[in-house]
Amino acid sequence: MAKKNGKKTMPFEEPLIQLRTKISELKEYTANAEVDLSSEIKSLEDRFSKLEEEIYENMKPWDRVQVARHPERPTTLDYIPLIFNDFIELHGDRLYGDDEAIVSGIASFHGQPVTIIGHQRGKDTKENVRRNFGMPHPEGYRKALRLMKQAEKFKRPIICLIDTKGAYPGKAAEERGQSEAIARNLVEMAGLEVPVLSIVIGEGGSGGALALGVGNQILMLENSTFSVISPEGAASILWKDSALAQTAAEAMKITAPDLLEMKIIEHMIPEVRGGAHHDPQRQAAIISEAIRRSLAELNGMTAEELIDQRYRKFKSIGVFSE
Amino acid sequence: MAMIRDIFKRNKDSKEATIPTKSAKDVPEGLMTKCPSCKEITLTKDLDKNNKVCPKCDHHFKMTAYERVNSLLDAGSFESMDDHLKSENPLGFPGYTEKVQADSEKTGLNEAVLTGTGQLFGHPIVVAIMDSHFRMGSMGSVVGEKITRAIEAATERKLPFIIFTASGGARMQEGVLSLMQMAKTSVALKRHSNEGLLFVSVLTHPTTGGVSASFASVGDINIAEPKALIGFAGRRVIEQTVREKLPEDFQTAEFLLAHGQLDAVVHRASMKDTLATIVRLHTKGAVTNG
Numbered sequence: 027m028a029k030k031n032g033k034k035t036m037p038f039e040e041p042l043i044q045l046r047t048k049i050s051e052l053k054e055y056t057a058n059a060e061v062d063l064s065s066e067i068k069s070l071e072d073r074f075s076k077l078e079e080e081i082y083e084n085m086k087p088w089d090r091v092q093v094a095r096h097p098e099r100p101t102t103l104d105y106i107p108l109i110f111n112d113f114i115e116l117h118g119d120r121l122y123g124d125d126e127a128i129v130s131g132i133a134s135f136h137g138q139p140v141t142i143i144g145h146q147r148g149k150d151t152k153e154n155v156r157r158n159f160g161m162p163h164p165e166g167y168r169k170a171l172r173l174m175k176q177a178e179k180f181k182r183p184i185i186c187l188i189d190t191k192g193a194y195p196g197k198a199a200e201e202r203g204q205s206e207a208i209a210r211n212l213v214e215m216a217g218l219e220v221p222v223l224s225i226v227i228g229e230g231g232s233g234g235a236l237a238l239g240v241g242n243q244i245l246m247l248e249n250s251t252f253s254v255i256s257p258e259g260a261a262s263i264l265w266k267d268s269a270l271a272q273t274a275a276e277a278m279k280i281t282a283p284d285l286l287e288m289k290i291i292e293h294m295i296p297e298v299r300g301g302a303h304h305d306p307q308r309q310a311a312i313i314s315e316a317i318r319r320s321l322a323e324l325n326g327m328t329a330e331e332l333i334d335q336r337y338r339k340f341k342s343i344g345v346f347s348e
Numbered sequence: 349m350a351m352i353r354d355i356f357k358r359n360k361d362s363k364e365a366t367i368p369t370k371s372a373k374d375v376p377e378g379l380m381t382k383c384p385s386c387k388e389i390t391l392t393k394d395l396d397k398n399n400k401v402c403p404k405c406d407h408h409f410k411m412t413a414y415e416r417v418n419s420l421l422d423a424g425s426f427e428s429m430d431d432h433l434k435s436e437n438p439l440g441f442p443g444y445t446e447k448v449q450a451d452s453e454k455t456g457l458n459e460a461v462l463t464g465t466g467q468l469f470g471h472p473i474v475v476a477i478m479d480s481h482f483r484m485g486s487m488g489s490v491v492g493e494k495i496t497r498a499i500e501a502a503t504e505r506k507l508p509f510i511i512f513t514a515s516g517g518a519r520m521q522e523g524v525l526s527l528m529q530m531a532k533t534s535v536a537l538k539r540h541s542n543e544g545l546l547f548v549s550v551l552t553h554p555t556t557g558g559v560s561a562s563f564a565s566v567g568d569i570n571i572a573e574p575k576a577l578i579g580f581a582g583r584r585v586i587e588q589t590v591r592e593k594l595p596e597d598f599q600t601a602e603f604l605l606a607h608g609q610l611d612a613v614v615h616r617a618s619m620k621d622t623l624a625t626i627v628r629l630h631t632k633g634a635v636t637n638g
Binding site: 193194195196197199200201202203204205206208209210212213214215216217232233236237239240252253254255260263264277278279280285288290336337340341343344345346347348 | 432433434435436438439440441489490492493496518520522523524525526527528529530531532534535536537538539541542557558560561562563564565566578579580581582585586589590592594598599607608609
C-alpha cells in the first residue's frame with residue numbers, strides 16, 4: 027500500500043498519490059538538470075489541489091467507510107487528552123471484570139466536570155487483541171451504565187464516543203447476557219437526568235454502538251458511519267456476496283450526511299480534509315467546539331426536560347404511513 | 349485414523365449444529381402434522397387442541413399471532429390496535445414493498461406484530477405478539493411503532509404490558525431506522541416502568557439480534573418457552589468468530605436459564621395460568637381477594 031506522509035492511503039486517493047509522485051519526480055529532475063520546469067510544476071500543483079478538492083469534496087459512502095476504518099483514525103484515547111483536562115480512567119463493572127474495549131472516566135471540559143465513555147479499538151495487532159478490536163462484552167456495557175449512573179448522581183453531563191464494529195459475537199458474551207446488557211443500557215439511558223451527548227467518531231455498528239447512543243443529541247463525524255449491519259454483512263445477506271459491500275454501503279444509507287438528512291442525528295461534525303487521521307489535533311479542536319455548543323444547549327435543561335426531549339427524539343424516528 | 353474419526357465426528361457435529369428454523373414451512377395444511385423434533389405424526393386437529401405442542405416430545409411449534417391470542421386470552425376479549433399502519437420503503441430496496449405485501453396477505457397482519465388489549469382470566473392487559481411468519485418477525489419502523497404505541501396505551505391506562513417476542517432481529521431493508529426502533533421502544537418502556545407498571549417479556553422461538561438486545565430482555569419478568577432459540581449473535585457467526593464448537597443447547601431457553609438470563613422457562617400449557625398469576629400478584633388488592 028502506498029504511503030503519503032507516512033499514512034496508509036485508500037484506493038479512492040490513488041489519483042492524488044500518482045500526481046504527487048509525478049510532481050516530486052519533476053522537482054527532483056529540475057534540481058539536477060539545466061532545464062527550467064517551474065511552470066510545468068506549477069500547473070501540476072494547481073491540478074493537484076483541484077483534484078484534491080474534487081476527491082475529498084465528493085467522497086462516496088464507500089470512501090467514508092474506508093476513512094472511518096482507517097487504522098490510524100484517532101480513537102477515544104487519542105481524543106480525550108486533546109479535548110478534556112484531568113482525565114481519570116475508572117475501570118470495571120463491579121460484577122465480572124474490566125472490558126478494555128470500552129474506556130470510561132471523569133474529566134473536566136472547560137471547567138465543567140463530565141463523564142466520558144467511549145469504545146476503544148487498537149491501532150496495532152497487540153493493542154487490538156487487548157481491546158478486542160473495540161468490540162465489547164457485556165461487562166463493557168455494564169461498566170458504561172455504572173458510570174452513567176454515577177454521572178447522574180453527581181449531576182454531570184455524559185459524553186459517549188462511539189467507535190465499534192459491534193458488540194462481540196462470542197460464546198462468553200452470550201453466556202453473560204450480551205442482549206440484556208445492551209437492552210438495559212437503552213432503557214436506562216432513556217431515564218438519565220443529566221445531558222447525554224453521543225458522538226460517533228468512527229464506525230457505529232448496530233446494537234453495540236446504540237448501547238452508548240441514546241443521547242439527547244447524536245453527533246457524527248463527517249466520515250463516520252452508523253448502521254444496523256456492516257456493508258459486508260448486508261451484501262452477503264441481501265445478495266449473497268460480500269464483495270458487493272460497496273453497493274450496500276450506498277444502499278443502506280449509513281454515512282453522516284445520510285443520517286443528518288433522515289433527521290436521526292442532530293449535527294454533523296466536519297472533518298479535516300481527507301479525514302481525521304490527517305490532523306488529530308485540529309480534529310479534536312473541531313470536536314471540542316461541537317461539544318461546547320451542544321452542552322450549552324443542554325446544560326440549561328432540567329432533568330425532566332432532558333428525559334422528555336430524549337423521549338421525543340427517539341419516539342419520532344421511523345418511516346411509515348397511517 | 350484421526351482422519352477417519354474426523355469424518356464421523358463431522359457428521360455428528362453438523363447434526364448438532366442444526367436448529368430447526370424451517371418448522372413454519374414444515375407444518376402442512378394437511379390432516380396430519382409431523383413433529384420436526386421427534387418425527388411423531390399427529391392429527392393437526394389434535395395438535396391445535398394441544399396449543400401446538402407435540403404430545404409425544406413437547407416440541408413447541410411456532411404459533412401465528414392469532415393462534416397465540418386464541419390460546420392465551422379470554423375468549424372474545426382481544427381488541428387489536430394500529431392495524432392501519434403501513435410499512436414504507438424508505439431506502440428504496442427493490443422488491444421490499446412486494447415482500448411486505450405478500451406476507452401481509454399470507455398472515456392477515458399489517459406487519460410482524462399484532463398488538464391490542466385483552467384479558468387474562470378477567471385481568472385486563474395490553475399485549476404485543478410478534479409473528480415470525482411475517483418477514484421472520486423482523487423489526488422495522490411499523491413493528492417498532494406498533495410496540496411503542498402498545499406500551500404507551502398500557503402506560504396511559506395503567507395496565508400491565510406483556511410481549512411475546514419472535515424475531516430474527518432488526519429489519520435490514522429499513523437500515524438504521526430499524527436499529528433506532530430498539531431505542532424508541534426502550535424510551536417508551538422506561539415511561540411505563542416509571543409508573544410502577546408491570547412488563548412481562550415472553551421469549552418464544554426464535555428471539556435474536558436487535559429484538560433480543562432491546563425490549564425482549566428487559567421485562568420485570570423474563571420467561572421463555574421450552575427450547576426457544578434466544579441470543580444476540582447468530583450461532584454460525586459465533587462459531588466463525590471464536591473457532592470453537594458450541595454446546596448443543598447453546599442459546600436455548602434452558603441454556604439461558606442455567607446462565608441466569610431468564611426468570612423461568614414455562615410450558616405453553618401453563619402459560620396462561622402463569623401469566624395470569626403474575627399479573628394478579630401485581631394488582632393491588634387482587635391477592636387478598638383472589
